[in-house]
Amino acid sequence: MKFVDEYRDPALAGQLLAEIRQTVTRPWVIMEICGGHTHAIMKNGLDQLLPAQLELVHGPGCPVCVTPVETIDRAVAIAARPEVIFTSFGDMLRVPGSASSLFMAKSTGADVRMVYSPLEAVALARQHPEREVVFFAVGFETTAPGNGMALLQAKREGLTNFSLLASHVLVPPAIRALLSSPTNRVQGYLAPGHVCTVMGWQEYESLAEEFRVPIVPTGFEPVDILAGLLMALRQLEAGRYVVENQYGRSVSREGNRAAQRVMAEVFTVRDRAWRGIGVLPASGLVIRDDLAGYDAERKFAVESIRVRESELCQSGSVLQGLIKPDGCPAFGRECTPEHPLGATMVSGEGACAAYYRYHRTSHA
Numbered sequence: 001m002k003f004v005d006e007y008r009d010p011a012l013a014g015q016l017l018a019e020i021r022q023t024v025t026r027p028w029v030i031m032e033i034c035g036g037h038t039h040a041i042m043k044n045g046l047d048q049l050l051p052a053q054l055e056l057v058h059g060p061g062c063p064v065c066v067t068p069v070e071t072i073d074r075a076v077a078i079a080a081r082p083e084v085i086f087t088s089f090g091d092m093l094r095v096p097g098s099a100s101s102l103f104m105a106k107s108t109g110a111d112v113r114m115v116y117s118p119l120e121a122v123a124l125a126r127q128h129p130e131r132e133v134v135f136f137a138v139g140f141e142t143t144a145p146g147n148g149m150a151l152l153q154a155k156r157e158g159l160t161n162f163s164l165l166a167s168h169v170l171v172p173p174a175i176r177a178l179l180s181s182p183t184n185r186v187q188g189y190l191a192p193g194h195v196c197t198v199m200g201w202q203e204y205e206s207l208a209e210e211f212r213v214p215i216v217p218t219g220f221e222p223v224d225i226l227a228g229l230l231m232a233l234r235q236l237e238a239g240r241y242v243v244e245n246q247y248g249r250s251v252s253r254e255g256n257r258a259a260q261r262v263m264a265e266v267f268t269v270r271d272r273a274w275r276g277i278g279v280l281p282a283s284g285l286v287i288r289d290d291l292a293g294y295d296a297e298r299k300f301a302v303e304s305i306r307v308r309e310s311e312l313c314q315s316g317s318v319l320q321g322l323i324k325p326d327g328c329p330a331f332g333r334e335c336t337p338e339h340p341l342g343a344t345m346v347s348g349e350g351a352c353a354a355y356y357r358y359h360r361t362s363h364a
């Protein structure tokens with residue numbers, strides 16, 4: 001197949017659904033890690049077409065959702081400084097921190113600007129040498145290379161008024177933590193296609209073997225997702241546990257070596273807090289010490305900020321696949337996209353937002 005329409009072909013999707021129904025003989029729980037998958041599943045109603053024995057649970061692969069509340073608070077504190085132009089992708093602006101969001105900071109006078117690329121932020125630093133330009137660099141392995149390249153570009157140009165507030169997290173340590181939990185129910189994974197485009201799928205092989213779970217890097221169209229589920233199901237039914245690549249048109253075993261080199265040049269691996277989940281070992285990327293001048297956390301000394309989370313929000317359980325979004329008592333009541341209590345209701349990739357937007361309940 002060459003064109004996107006073919007990955008949305010109803011006849012092909014119907015054929016895959018029929019194969020899934022024929023293949024499944026007992027209950028299985030499969031997690032789609034990536035919020036992009038969650039939204040594609042909900043948007044296309046795939047969850048309503050699958051056999052009842054196949055339960056999908058939603059994973060922690062939404063970068064906005066897992067950005068720790070203290071990082072939002074640090075962003076707000078930095079943005080409030082008069083010398084700062086704080087830049088971010090739009091989806092971070094409404095994410096609630098302890099007491100404020102970047103959007104609220106902007107409404108009270110902070111110079112917060114939405115950009116479409118980190119290089120736009122570098123251009124702002126070039127145009128405004130008298131100001132400090134900070135870019136909010138969040139995301140998984142997908143966005144880390146681009147953000148790293150922006151930092152290297154600023155360094156090449158000798159710009160000293162540019163920095164990243166970096167909050168990058170890594171997928172394999174999160175899968176390891178979920179699989180190691182005594183409450184784990186997940187038996188197979190759709191691995192995040194975009195992340196695997198950068199990192200390849202080789203780092204998932206040891207996880208599949210150690211925890212005896214099929215892991216299938218999967219694309220984002222309906223036919224991709226159904227094909228990925230069928231591949232995982234066939235393994236489960238046969239008692240096989242390997243990485244099998246559904247997303248061959250974008251993902252290779254080794255991934256994008258040039259992008260991985262940029263990541264290694266700019267970032268180093270550290271333990272990292274995930275919002276609602278807690279600290280996961282070796283799950284984050286921080287800016288290397290030799291580039292500390294480009295690290296907004298160190299430049300603006302905001303590490304000591306204390307935080308407060310909503311007591312109602314159960315996004316940690318949602319992100320670990322322990323409850324569905326409508327299992328949270330605040331869903332659609334105290335918490336809506338207009339008045340979100342947690343990041344999973346704000347983000348374009350958040351599971352709570354997907355359930356709300358597509359009027360879905362877990363019993364539908």
Ligand code: SF4
Pocket residue numbers: 312313314315316318325328329330331332335336340341342343344345346352
């Ligand atoms: S519905 Fe709202 S309060 Fe409940 S888990 Fe989702 S974001 Fe948090």
